[in-house]
């Protein structure tokens with residue numbers, strides 16, 4: 223079997239996150255979920271949430287689904303890198319993504335969400351696509367949608383084709399040759415503790431020479447920007463007039479009128495270049511002439527993260543075979 227579904231940016235102005243329609247239960251309830259290769263819980267806004275915590279999101283009501291079953295005595299609680307979080311109880315039910323159905327998928331129903339989730343009306347929950355070792359359900363941890371689907375897939379892979387300010391796709395079970403050009407460069411994945419961790423072969427700032435130093439980081443569809451070592455980030459912003467590392471804004475900012483260099487990163491012998499226009503993330507506040515950079519330091523984060531900003535200049539194959547690998551191709 224295979225599946226294919228759209229990845230739609232939640233904000234027309236800048237690509238903060240992408241959501242994908244997912245149907246749950248019988249009759250089908252459709253929610254817009256954020257596919258996140260940086261975590262491994264499938265959780266949704268649900269009928270168990272206080273209405274004060276719901277602001278425009280769609281909810282999943284297990285009691286309206288004839289195929290929903292409570293996973294008795296199980297609960298979950300998750301905290302993300304940006305400090306947001308949620309917790310609740312667990313049901314199993316049918317979950318369908320782009321024509322691919324998994325029966326008895328653990329659906330983690332939120333009973334509490336942090337304020338940043340309540341204020342993000344476009345995200346009705348997450349589909350974790352990290353390794354199932356990261357799943358937070360207790361006392362028995364649960365498998366991700368991908369792990370549950372894997373055995374039935376034509377090939378144990380999913381691919382991300384994210385795009386700048388337009389809808390891309392997540393495919394399951396096949397590699398669509400129409401979505402990339404040239405060859406796919408595969409590199410090893412270290413799935414301990416459970417992220418898609420791989421080694422980039424280096425970077426270049428603008429037309430500067432390529433610095434061939436390996437950078438270990440995670441491929442994370444759930445993170446908006448790129449977080450890399452300070453040496454890389456200072457080399458980049460040294461080329462940006464007026465750039466400063468702002469404590470108040472929590473990262474590197476610069477005048478929106480500044481000329482930005484492109485940023486190139488390597489995967490094996492392959493090279494991927496993020497154009498200057500993508501490297502300015504957004505004005506720090508609407509209408510401000512100060513802009514927030516798409517490349518930020520990983521110092522405070524603890525791991526290097528290749529988020530949506532990097533993923534959207536490539537076609538990426540998450541190969542869940544044995545051993546797992548990750549493939550990057552131009553498009």
Ligand SMILES: CC[C@H](C)[C@H](NC(=O)C[C@H](O)[C@H](CC1CCCCC1)NC(=O)CCNC(=O)[C@H](Cc1ccccc1)NC(=O)N1CCC(N)CC1)C(=O)NCc1cnc(C)nc1N
Pocket residue numbers: 238239256258259260261262300301302303304305306338342356357358442443444445446447503514
């Ligand atoms: C089982 C836990 C699981 C593996 C967890 N995984 C992650 O945190 C990575 C995961 O990919 C999550 C998935 C996000 C979570 C928030 C909602 C959207 C998806 N990524 C992050 O937390 C990276 C930082 N956040 C981001 O990149 C969010 C994503 C977002 C998008 C739209 C709306 C709201 C949030 N972006 C922003 O906040 N933006 C607004 C500000 C702007 N400057 C950049 C864009 C983890 O490592 N948690 C451990 C952890 C806990 N506490 C902390 C402090 N750090 C941690 N790493």
